[in-house]
Amino acid sequence: MSFDSLGLAPALLRALSEAGYEKPTPIQAAAIPEVLAGHDLMAAAQTGTGKTAAFSLPLLHRLAGEVRGDGQGRRPIRALILTPTRELAAQVQDNLRDYGKYVRLSSTVIFGGVGMGNQLQALRRGVDIVVATPGRLIDHMQQRSVDLSKVDVLVLDEADRMLDMGFLPALKRILAAVPRQRQTLLFSATFAPEIKALAQQFMREPREVSTTPANTVANTVTHVVHPVDAANKRELLLHILAQDSRRQTLVFSRTKHGADKLVRHLEQAGIRAAAIHGNKSQNARTRALSDFKTGRVTVLVATDIAARGIDIDQLPVVINFDLPMVAEDYVHRIGRTGRAGAEGQAISLVSHDESGLLRDIGRLLKTDLSINNVEGYEPSTPLRLDAGAPRPKQQQRQPRSQQGGGQGRPGGNGARQGGNGGGRPPSHRPHGHSAAGTGESTGSHKRRRQRRGPATNKA
Structure with missing residues (x-):
């Protein structure tokens, strides 16, 4: 199948050709015809599958054929795209510009962490498409600087994460401000019960397309677990990074404070590193992100929420310095490597008190996780993968949204004990949020102290 066969406008096909797009991804091939036909759509798509083009291309096609004005030279907002994070909003805006450079449409992006002046000017001039995070959009609604009464198409991108971040009240307020007669497109990693509940409230007989089974990662990703005492995690991380100092590596920390502390430790060891989390300014x-993509920084340390929307091509390795508190977040983290058929590696540094979290991840993925001790960093207490395995004190990051309850964890093979090895990741090639109006959870995720060593690596 080619993009030509999907019925897109010649101007869009020209832009795609110049960008090197040859054929649609599975989610694009499934979603674009449904959107062009005017249906509401629920689409399940993981990060890195081309979902932004799946809604952007038919959206641009529709709006380009129906250019409107208000009689005074200004254009009403006809499409609203909501995203959970600033980085993702900026990414969507960049893609809209690339895909739509040969059509006469204008767009702007609205998110927090920056001044409102430029946003206000763009809204006063009039734009066809607004890409926004919910918090900052609510700010504009309160100031009456944005008019959503002419919106024809509403897109909820990464709807699952917006619910998880507590945006349901904001979404309800925004949805009440857009016309009932509209086309609604909802993109999510899964069709979890809370997503289906949202769709029932705000969508009209939506079509459903899904190209990835729930809670799966690319089969090109290799999963490696290195048991280690908590006090020795940083030194083991340095040992792994030293094996290829040029390789771009994304490292996940559980907390903002832990991310900053880890970056300082890496920089002291001569490694170019930067942190990205909700306490950083938008400019920072x-x-x-720019430094990481261009190779000026080789290690980016991120928290789960801040990393949402990071889009880096050919990222060879992701390292979990801390395991996520919720097993499903492992899928989101690892979705940033092994993309588009490329090989990737997911390395997890796991202390004894994270045994329960590791067991949950193995069950969720229904796969064996190779457990390899690294010589010189063997833990004083082995990992426990039985039902009584310990967890950090705060087991679950409960969404602030009132939607839905606990997330089920399908059974699986869990993790298996493996042999000895250094777990050297493959080399190499570089390439390279808190949400607007809200911050990441600032609750400290305290972990049990190990019997050996000071608790200096709480993350």
Whole structure:
């Protein structure tokens, strides 16, 4: 199948050709015809599958054929795209510009962490498409600086994460401000019960497309677990990074404070590193991402929420310095490597008190996780993968949204004990949020102290 066969406008096909797009990804091939036909759509798609083009291309096609004005030279907002994070909003805006450079449409992006002046000017001039995070959009609604009464198409991108971040009240308020007669497109990693509940409230007989089974990662990703005492995690991380100092590596920390502390430790060891989390200014996060993509920084340390929307091609390795408190977040983290058929590696540094979290991840993925001791970093207490395995004190990051209850964890093979090895990741090639109006959870995730060593690596 080619993009030509999907019925897109010649101007869009020209832009795609110049960008090197040859054929649609599975989610694009499934979603674009449904959107062009005017249906509401629920689409399940993981990060890195081309979902932004899946809604952007038919959206641009529709709006380009129906250019409107208000009689005074200004254009009403006809499409609203909501995203959970600033980085993802900026990414969507960049893609809209690339895909739509040969159509006469204008767009702007609205998110927090920056002044409102430029946003206000763009809204006063009039734009066809607004890409926004819910918090900052609510700010504009309160100031009456944005008019959503002419919106024809509403897109909820990464709807699952917006619910998880507590945006349901904001979504309800925004949805009440857009016309009932509209086309609604909802993209999510899964069709979890809370997503289906949202769709029932705000969508009209939506079509459903899904190209990835729930809670799966690319089969090109190799999963490696290195048991280690908590006090020795940083030194083991340095040992792994030293094996290829040029390789771009994304490292996940559980907390903002832990991310900053880890970056300082890496920099003291001569490694170019930067942190991205909700306490960083928008300019600092943008600069850190840019430096990482261009290779000026080789290690980016991120928290789960801040990393949402990071889009880096050919990222060879992701390292979990801390395991996520919720097993499903492992899928989101690892979705940033092994993309588009490329090989990737997911390395997890796991202390004894994270045994329960590791067991949950193995069950969720329904796969064996190779457990390899690294010589010189063997833990004083072996990992426990039985039902009584310990966890950090705060087991679950409960969404602030009132939607839905606990997330089920399908059974699986869990993790298996493996042999000895250094777990050297493959080399190499570089390439390279808190949400607007809200911050990441600032609750400290305290972990049990190990019997050996000071608790200096709480993350």
